[in-house]
Amino acid sequence: MTAQPAAPATFEAIVGQIRDLGYKYIQEKDFISAQLAFKKLLELDGKDINGRFVLAQLIDDGSHKKRAEARDMMLAILEEHPEIFGNPSEGNLHLIRSAAVRCSHVGPFAKAIELFRKLAHASNLAGDYFQLSEILTQGSFFEESIASLQKAMELDPANFDTPTNRETLDIARSRLSAPAPKTEKEKKKIGRYPETEVFLGDFQKLVKDHIAVNLKSEDRFINKSTKFFTMGSCFARNLSRSLVTNGYVSHHMEISEYINTTFANRVFVDWLSDRDIDDAIRERIVSLLPGGWSKENTLQVLRNSDVFILTLGVAPAFFDRVTGDFVLPRPTALNSRVLAEKYVFRTTSVRENVENVTYLLDFIRKISPGIKVVVTVSPVPLVASFEHESAVQADCLSKSTMRLVAHEVVNHSNISNILYWPSFEVFRWAGSHAGSYYAADDGAAWHVSEEKVAGTISAFIEMFSAA
Structure with a gap:
């Protein structure tokens, strides 16, 4: 009998092979090759949410430019698929968290606050509440920041109920209970550097x-x-x-x-x-x-x-x-x-x-x-x-x-x-x-x-x- 020619690979099979190759490169820490693989994957299937998210993480080399590029890719996914926020799977939470972190690094801070709020309420994890507490100070949400820190300490006392955090909480609470300043000049204010859109x-x-x-x-x-x-x-x-x-x-x-x-x-x-x-x-x-x-x-x-x-x-x-x-x-x-x-x-x-x-x-x-x-x-x-x-x-x-x-x-x-x-x-x-x-x-x-x-x-x- 003569050998029969192999059936041509299906589109799904080709995409799967490229995806597997990309993950193999990641395991081998060959991130340049991994980027190329996932870019090729997205050329074939630009709607692959997971592929887009993986590539966004791969291109983030820590520089402001690449971090902003990764942020924009992640935000685009969230904007196109709002149902992600209603399905708190581990992968979805990881995507929201990654986008929130990058917004906290390169802005906009208002978006970082929005994402961390949704993330903390969806994950109920101490680390997310702690990050929420930190980023809330950028928007001067003092009371909510205190409550978020307290929530993190309650959820994971081993890691967050520390002497430093307790001192922070005590000082913050005493400030809230203090009499309200009588004049504008008595109020302690925090100046925030304007974002680019403000300057323009x-x-x-x-x-x-x-x-x-x-x-x-x-x-x-x-x-x-x-x-x-x-x-x-x-x-x-x-x-x-x-x-x-x-x-x-x-x-x-x-x-x-x-x-x-x-x-x-x-x-x-x-x-x-x-x-x-x-x-x-x-x-x-x-x-x-x-x-x-x-x-x-x-x-x-x-x-x-x-x-x-x-x-x-x-x-x-x-x-x-x-x-x-x-x-x-x-x-x-x-x-x-x-x-x-x-x-x-x-x-x-x-x-x-x-x-x-x-x-x-x-x-x-x-x-x-x-x-x-x-x-x-x-x-x-x-x-x-x-x-x-x-x-x-x-x-x-x-x-x-x-x-x-x-x-x-x-x-x-x-x-x-x-x-x-x-x-x-x-x-x-x-x-x-x-x-x-x-x-x-x-x-x-x-x-x-x-x-x-x-x-x-x-x-x-x-x-x-x-x-």
């Missing part, structure tokens, strides 16, 4: 609810009769211009970007106070005054202003190599480069700048005792550095210094009626998540977007407007 969403909501959120309880001190005086760099000029556009009276004292330091602010105060200062510095101040400005009308505008906005610029400044005295150079790039050889150009300290700003504000308050002080940090970068080869690193050091100065002055200098407005954070932090904060108008990387400046001022006005 409504700009005003981002500023008010995630960046300047701590200022919501501040007094509303702005109305249409409020007069502003801004001082500092070109960013302060943009602020003043935007205020005028919004119908407010605002005067701006221009200080060149090259010398926008608190040391320049200090000698300017000395000039206004008729103190004995170096003749060269006096001449430079007079030459830097905007057209039509004088000592007398500067003092008059300050006396008539209701809000003084001080924009802190840069930390580096020029100093005499012999005496160590501050030097006020001419505001041109060439002269600054030449003077960098003649003088010391260094990044000044937080303490030096705090002393200078305090000195300035003490003078402002003598001129106008009831004036509201708003401190900001200019987001405009340091265009050049004669101290560091990388202007980017120099700018980071400079802005970090000035942000600390603002914090110290506003929070630890015993100055009343003062606040910090986070325009710097709006541009540097929100701007790192979106592409329209710098160079939007002219392509220059060091120029801030006029639209975003206007939006920042709109948020400022809306937050503090009494009318």
